[in-house]
Amino acid sequence: MKALDELTFDNRFARLGDAFSTHVLPEPLDEPRLVVASDAAMALLDLDPAMAETPVFAELFGGHKLWAEAQPRAMVYSGHQFGGYTPQLGDGRGLLLGEVYNQAGEHWDLHLKGAGMTPYSRMGDGRAVLRSSIREFLASEALHALGIPTSRALCVIGSSTPVWREKQERGAMVLRLAPSHIRFGHFEYFYYTQKPEQLAELAEHVLNLHYPECREQPEPYLAMFREIVERNAEMIAKWQAYGFCHGVMNTDNMSILGITFDFGPFAFLDDFDAHFICNHSDHEGRYSFSNQVPIGQWNLSALAQALTPFISVDALKEALGLYLPIYQAHYLDLMRRRLGLTTAEEDDQKLVERLLKLMQNSGVDYTLFFRRLGDESAALAVARLRDDFVDLAGFDAWAEQYKARVARDGDDSEAQRRERMHAVNPLYILRNYLAQNAIAAAESGDYSEVRRLHEVLNKPFEEQAGMEQYAQRPPDWGKHLEISCSS
Numbered sequence: 116m117k118a119l120d121e122l123t124f125d126n127r128f129a130r131l132g133d134a135f136s137t138h139v140l141p142e143p144l145d146e147p148r149l150v151v152a153s154d155a156a157m158a159l160l161d162l163d164p165a166m167a168e169t170p171v172f173a174e175l176f177g178g179h180k181l182w183a184e185a186q187p188r189a190m191v192y193s194g195h196q197f198g199g200y201t202p203q204l205g206d207g208r209g210l211l212l213g214e215v216y217n218q219a220g221e222h223w224d225l226h227l228k229g230a231g232m233t234p235y236s237r238m239g240d241g242r243a244v245l246r247s248s249i250r251e252f253l254a255s256e257a258l259h260a261l262g263i264p265t266s267r268a269l270c271v272i273g274s275s276t277p278v279w280r281e282k283q284e285r286g287a288m289v290l291r292l293a294p295s296h297i298r299f300g301h302f303e304y305f306y307y308t309q310k311p312e313q314l315a316e317l318a319e320h321v322l323n324l325h326y327p328e329c330r331e332q333p334e335p336y337l338a339m340f341r342e343i344v345e346r347n348a349e350m351i352a353k354w355q356a357y358g359f360c361h362g363v364m365n366t367d368n369m370s371i372l373g374i375t376f377d378f379g380p381f382a383f384l385d386d387f388d389a390h391f392i393c394n395h396s397d398h399e400g401r402y403s404f405s406n407q408v409p410i411g412q413w414n415l416s417a418l419a420q421a422l423t424p425f426i427s428v429d430a431l432k433e434a435l436g437l438y439l440p441i442y443q444a445h446y447l448d449l450m451r452r453r454l455g456l457t458t459a460e461e462d463d464q465k466l467v468e469r470l471l472k473l474m475q476n477s478g479v480d481y482t483l484f485f486r487r488l489g490d491e492s493a494a495l496a497v498a499r500l501r502d503d504f505v506d507l508a509g510f511d512a513w514a515e516q517y518k519a520r521v522a523r524d525g526d527d528s529e530a531q532r533r534e535r536m537h538a539v540n541p542l543y544i545l546r547n548y549l550a551q552n553a554i555a556a557a558e559s560g561d562y563s564e565v566r567r568l569h570e571v572l573n574k575p576f577e578e579q580a581g582m583e584q585y586a587q588r589p590p591d592w593g594k595h596l597e598i599s600c601s602s
Contacts (some may be wrong), residue, residue, distance in 0.1 A: 142231025346373025
């Protein structure tokens with residue numbers, strides 16, 4: 116284990132120069148204090164978890180101190196926001212402090228969000244508030260525990276710094292980790308500003324550092340784009356299978372690595388609703404739950420356009436054509452496993468679709484249904500879950516099909532079935548009302564609920580003694596929380 120002053124920096128992105136980012140120092144928070152830290156994320160940097168409780172930890176990640184080897188940079192990029200192109204965006208409240216490599220040779224960006232104004236802040240103050248910082252921290256670590264590709268979160272640092280949003284709140288910083296913070300919008304920026312040398316330099320940087328295996332292919336850039344398509348298809352398949360809504364799938368919020376990135380008005384489904392919109396600013400429903408799949412392809416098409424100087428249009432179209440089949444294969448595989456199936460049959464997709472339609476029409480809790488489906492034998496489970504449905508005849512017909520499908524699948528014991536299904540069907544997810552309860556306590560100075568919720572979500576598939584309240588359906592008020600992009 117390392118101490119904080121023993122981190123080893125290798126600032127590869129900063130070496131690209133001033134065309135790609137601007138040197139900016141963090142703006143310190145007043146009276147920085149630790150809200151919560153992730154031991155698992157600290158382990159990625161070989162850090163001793165005890166370091167989180169030291170005063171220097173809050174000072175470093177609250178903007179008061181900086182490693183001598185760090186080179187804080189605000190990255191420049193552009194992007195399509197709600198379908199319209201914005202020529203220049205950039206890190207308006209975030210700073211890439213530097214890149215650290217661990218004992219395993221892995222590189223991790225240290226990205227401080229809420230670090231103050233940068234040249235890309237536009238009309239913003241460069242700050243993040245406590246509630247949004249807590250939400251990003253919890254979501255990052257919760258998605259990782261579910262097996263969904265995501266950026267990570269090391270800690271949240273609170274403060275007494277006043278920040279104005281709809282009302283006065285307190286400023287905070289969240290330190291997030293990722294192998295890279297390069298977005299689709301980075302490529303769009305240099306493409307649309309007609310800077311071919313910088314675009315080529317960026318493409319080489321990403322290829323060499325993040326997709327080196329593609330160098331062995333006849334067309335390395337095409338191989339890289341295909342890999343990006345596949346990673347995003349798999350990520351979004353996992354979003355859909357677990358009921359995760361991102362909320363703002365702008366191209367500047369899409370990672371070049373195919374990881375969940377830039378958490379804002381996200382939500383997990385409570386009752387299943389394919390048309391659910393988690394961002395109350397999304398008036399047209401562009402980023403609704405069901406739209407995430409086509410929007411993923413739309414965003415990849417925007418990236419493809421920026422790569423046309425290196426890859427033929429026909430080859431890009433062919434690679435984009437892989438997206439839906441790859442998505443469908445990953446999604447159906449995971450949904451089969453969620454249903455407790457170990458083999459594949461041609462009608463499995465219809466079995467899933469019929470179930471989701473029944474759940475939609477009856478307002479069935481998405482997470483708890485699948486968890487309870489694995490509690491006992493298929494026959495007993497569907498009999499117990501039947502009362503959750505309004506269309507009893509429709510559910511009975513589905514249940515008969517499901518029981519017959521399970522019977523054909525294999526002959527394992529009830530205990531084996533439970534173990535297999537519980538390993539993929541979480542008992543605990545980050546419901547908005549749970550996050551809101553933790554935030555309300557934290558805003559009054561009590562961080563215990565944030566820390567407890569984080570611990571519960573670290574083991575989403577394991578039943579945890581004394582934590583029954585985190586596995587309940589939300590109260591009615593908890594289903595109607597309005598979450599916006601404001602942070």
